[in-house]
Amino acid sequence: DSGVTQTPKHLITATGQRVTLRCSPRSGDLSVYWYQQSLDQGLQFLIQYYNGEERAKGNILERFSAQQFPDLHSELNLSSLELGDSALYFCASSVAASGNTGELFFGEGSRLTVL
Amino acid sequence: GENVEQHPSTLSVQEGDSAVIKCTYSDSASNYFPWYKQELGKRPQLIIDIRSNVGEKKDQRIAVTLNKTAKHFSLHITETQPEDSAVYFCAASLNYGGSQGNLIFGKGTKLSVKP
Numbered sequence: 001d002s003g004v005t006q007t008p009k010h011l012i013t014a015t016g017q018r019v020t021l022r023c024s025p026r027s028g029d030l031s032v033y034w035y036q037q038s039l040d041q042g043l044q045f046l047i048q049y050y051n052g053e054e055r056a057k058g059n060i061l062e063r064f065s066a067q068q069f070p071d072l073h074s075e076l077n078l079s080s081l082e083l084g085d086s087a088l089y090f091c092a093s094s095v096a097a098s099g100n101t102g103e104l105f106f107g108e109g110s111r112l113t114v115l
Numbered sequence: 116g117e118n119v120e121q122h123p124s125t126l127s128v129q130e131g132d133s134a135v136i137k138c139t140y141s142d143s144a145s146n147y148f149p150w151y152k153q154e155l156g157k158r159p160q161l162i163i164d165i166r167s168n169v170g171e172k173k174d175q176r177i178a179v180t181l182n183k184t185a186k187h188f189s190l191h192i193t194e195t196q197p198e199d200s201a202v203y204f205c206a207a208s209l210n211y212g213g214s215q216g217n218l219i220f221g222k223g224t225k226l227s228v229k230p
């Protein structure tokens with residue numbers, strides 16, 4: 001158990017719909033990262049938050065948005081869903097403080113299926 | 116931004132043989148290079164990492180080497196065992212001010228160890 005909690009574990013929805021994925025980081029971790037894993041694309045970095053503020057942005061579509069709340073949990077919102085958005089979405093957290101090891105701790109992922 | 120290339124995409128070895136996975140990165144400012152192992156249906160987990168001030172690091176049967184000049188790093192697994200079968204991801208990131216930047220992953224190598 002990494003200490004990172006993601007909900008829901010599985011989600012099936014239709015094209016055009018909107019979903020929200022939720023992540024609770026490990027206790028004490030200030031950074032939250034979102035990654036998308038598709039079969040042929042590996043782990044694609046989407047976005048990073050640090051202590052409530054956006055820190056870095058990767059290949060995140062405009063239809064996707066995220067935020068980190070004061071209690072440090074994060075949500076990834078996916079809208080106007082397309083078939084190609086079907087993937088496993090991972091949240092990860094890290095200490096992100098001076099002297100840290102640099103390790104990311106991943107949650108179990110949220111598997112999104114768009115029909 | 117950073118781009119990480121990983122080879123081979125699949126690797127099959129006999130139990131007891133060695134396995135080598137190679138990665139190259141594009142941003143010469145990157146200074147942190149972890150390797151993650153993802154077993155089928157599981158989350159990625161850190162197995163070893165190396166920083167740019169070190170050329171080689173070893174942990175039991177696993178070793179990582181880094182060539183900063185050539186901007187490539189490699190994972191070496193010796194005396195492979197069936198439980199080493201998994202997908203391995205290399206990654207690169209820039210750590211700044213004591214905190215960790217976002218990790219950019221390679222596309223992964225599926226390692227199969229045949230008994």
